[in-house]
Amino acid sequence: MRFFEDMQVGDRREVGSFTFTADEIKRFARQYDPQRFHLSEEEGRNSLFGGLAASGWHVASACMRLMVLDTQRLDREAVERGEKVGVGGPSPGFRDLRWLKPVLAGDTITFAFEIEQARTSDSRPEWGIVHFRNFGTNQRGELVFSFLATGFVPRRGAGG
Amino acid sequence: MQLTFEDFPPGPFGSFGPRHVTREEIVAFAAEYDPQPMHLDEEAASKTMLRGLSGSGWHLASVMMRMMFDGFIGRAASLGSPGVNELRWLAPLRPGDDVMLDVEVTEARLSKSRPDTGIVTFKAVARNAAGETLCEMVSPILIGRRDGAGAG
Numbered sequence: 001m002r003f004f005e006d007m008q009v010g011d012r013r014e015v016g017s018f019t020f021t022a023d024e025i026k027r028f029a030r031q032y033d034p035q036r037f038h039l040s041e042e043e044g045r046n047s048l049f050g051g052l053a054a055s056g057w058h059v060a061s062a063c064m065r066l067m068v069l070d071t072q073r074l075d076r077e078a079v080e081r082g083e084k085v086g087v088g089g090p091s092p093g094f095r096d097l098r099w100l101k102p103v104l105a106g107d108t109i110t111f112a113f114e115i116e117q118a119r120t121s122d123s124r125p126e127w128g129i130v131h132f133r134n135f136g137t138n139q140r141g142e143l144v145f146s147f148l149a150t151g152f153v154p155r156r157g158a159g160g
Numbered sequence: 161m162q163l164t165f166e167d168f169p170p171g172p173f174g175s176f177g178p179r180h181v182t183r184e185e186i187v188a189f190a191a192e193y194d195p196q197p198m199h200l201d202e203e204a205a206s207k208t209m210l211r212g213l214s215g216s217g218w219h220l221a222s223v224m225m226r227m228m229f230d231g232f233i234g235r236a237a238s239l240g241s242p243g244v245n246e247l248r249w250l251a252p253l254r255p256g257d258d259v260m261l262d263v264e265v266t267e268a269r270l271s272k273s274r275p276d277t278g279i280v281t282f283k284a285v286a287r288n289a290a291g292e293t294l295c296e297m298v299s300p301i302l303i304g305r306r307d308g309a310g311a312g
Contacts, residue, residue, distance in 0.1 A: 065195070
């Protein structure tokens with residue numbers, strides 16, 4: 001991943017899109033969130049969602065997939081240019097996760113992130129602590145999903 | 161009988177599990193949703209900060225969701241959740257872990273906009289068999305009232 005020194009508050013990047021098919025919505029739900037409105041079109045229509053809706057954890061997991069693939073793509077490109085790439089640390093967590101609108105079967109969600117805060121770690125000077133606001137927007141341009149994630153980002157020249 | 165808003169007063173609610181998580185499940189989830197080497201391959205994982213194969217944090221959160229479903233949401237008048245106030249990943253999920261989930265109601269109030277609906281905020285804490293805390297999550301869930309016109 002990019003180094004802490006290359007990230008600035010306000011940086012925004014789109015990482016890709018994910019289409020939620022009815023089959024995939026049901027497959028995720030059967031395993032991890034088998035509430036009736038995630039399993040059946042009819043139950044979905046009769047719920048607050050108004051249709052077969054993806055589990056919120058499915059939406060979050062799809063966002064993670066695209067974030068990871070985007071980082072790996074950027075890393076490959078940097079390596080091809082002969083540049084050094086960093087390795088990120090595990091995330092301590094997130095807050096303010098909002099499922100703002102239902103993600104229904106057939107919806108395509110485009111995910112993006114924006115850097116909201118960046119500081120160095122006092123206890124681990126080889127790391128920066130970055131707060132990323134992640135967004136999901138549907139094909140009608142409606143914001144459907146957001147959360148504020150925290151990540152450890154390597155500092156350039158820290159030996160990573 | 162279906163659980164309604166009235167069944168969730170603030171205080172300890174219950175403990176659920178164990179839920180066994182296999183290496184195959186960890187790798188399958190990661191391959192689809194979080195394809196980082198530390199979740200896919202022992203050799204690569206041994207060189208990372210987590211020192212060994214670990215489950216995606218999103219996998220653990222999804223396992224916690226399933227444990228809450230099996231524990232009580234599956235028989236509650238759940239209308240869905242608006243989000244997660246906070247989630248903290250404190251220790252890695254490992255292959256073979258038997259996860260336990262302790263659930264507490266931290267707040268229960270009626271919805272202002274939907275008087276037939278309550279908003280119950282849960283704190284769920286996942287632990288492994290050694291008692292080590294893996295993850296803490298605080299999340300509200302909309303739950304129908306017993307006498308609510310829209311319940312069911």
